[in-house]
Amino acid sequence: MKRPTITDIAKEAGVSKGAVSYALNGRPGVSHATRTRILAIAEQLGWGPSSAARALSDGKAGAIGMVIDRPADVLGVEPFFMRLIAGIQNELGSGPTSLLLQVAPDHDTELGIHRRWHAERRVDGVLLVDLRVDDERLDAVTAIGMPAVVLGGPLDRSDLPSAWTDDGAAVGEVLDYLAALGHRRVVHVAGPPEFLHTRVRTEAFVAAARRLDLTEARTVHTDYTDESGASAARRVLVSGEPPTALIFDNDVMAVAALGAVQELGLSVPGDVSFVAWDDSVLCRLVRPALTAVRRPVADYGALAASMLQRLIAGEDVQDAGTTALMLVTRASSGAVPRPGNRR
Incomplete structure (x- = not known):
């Protein structure tokens, strides 16, 4: 259905386009009765001002943007981003601001999108996700x-406020939990090393392992996909000194790795314990249900959207953290297998 225009309203009301413009913009030049009739017809036709026109009139696009630099097929099965977007949308609600979302194949394309959005006044501000180590987007966007x-x-x-979660503290809590169960050989199946949150978790893992004297704890890096999660689990579990516990940086990898463990004739948690990150419905539906770190992902998105709206409004906005992360224990984790009991 064609979007109604000022011309359509003028034709329906039997007045000039100028009269319609005066009425819709609250300007003098038409009588009260005519203004009321024009506004009623505009509402009946479903008319609304275009974002471009609004940007030209008041300097605001009425939208915030977010570019996700992940392959679309990966994004489609990633619960984290769906919950994050839900939180952002909940914060925006039915208000005048909308979310403009785009998927980019690489970092350079993402920067190009930001520049185009700004030049065309498509958005009033952006949310930056998947922060890299030495991320060039930070200076480029502020520039x-x-x-x-x-x-x-x-x-x-x-000049660049951030919303954040305390991943480092959560990693320490997970290792404390596994060490209390007797686990000494623990492998952290992490995301790409170029992501800042991967570095934060990895450094926290190393520090906690040193504190607990877990000399055989180590990290392997993946790309967050189900295939890489399963592949990483196979590699470490067939090694000479296989781990007794695996920590996965997302739930998709952990769920896929459950199948790899079964293929090897092992069991969870009888032979190896599992802990996943970002407790989603996947963690609760699989068997055994996955012990997981629960982050308030929707609240995370809502916090970031609220901060950005206040920043656009000219307020002074500082870094802000979400509520603490929580370790939710389920059937996938247990005491370390006794010597000779492992298959």
């Missing part, structure tokens, strides 16, 4: 004058 909030940190940058 063009685009208001932005980073999901990750804290960064301690006065």
Whole structure:
């Protein structure tokens, strides 16, 4: 159905386009009765101002943007982003601001999208996700004058506030839990090393392992996909000194690795314990149900969206963290197998 225009309203009301413009913009030049009739017809036709026209009139696009640099097929099965977007949308609600979402194949394309959005006044600000180590987007976005909030940190940058979760503390809690169950050989199946949150978790893992004297704890890196999660589990479990516990950086990898363990004739948690990150419905539906770190992902998205809206409004916005993460224990984790009991 064609979007109604001012011309359509003028034709229906039997007045000039100028009269319609006066009425819709609250300007003098038409009588009260005519204004009321024009507004009623505009509502009946479903008319609304275009974002481009609104941007030209008041300097605001009425939208915030987010570019996700992940393959579309990976994004489609990643519960984290669906919950994050839900939180952002909940914060925006039915208000005048909408979310403009785009998937980019690489980092350079993402920067190009940000520059185009700013030049065309498509968005009033952006949310930056999947922060990299030495991320060039930070300076690039601030250089063009685009208001932005980073999901990750804290960064301690006065020009670029960040919303963040305390991943480091959660990693320490997971290792404390596994060590209390007797686990000494623990492998952290992490995401790509270029992501800042991967570095935060990895450094916290190393520090906690050193504190607990877990000399055989180590990290292997993946790309977050189900295939890489299953492949990483196979590799470490057929090694000379296989781990007795695996920590996965997302739930998709953990669920896929359950199948790999069964293929090897092993059991969870009889032979190896599992802990996943980002407790989603996947963790509760599989068997055994997965012990997982629960992050308030929807609240995370809502916090970031709220910060960005306040930043766009000209308020002073500082770094802010979500509520603490929680370790939810389920059937996938247990005491370390006794010597000779492992298959």
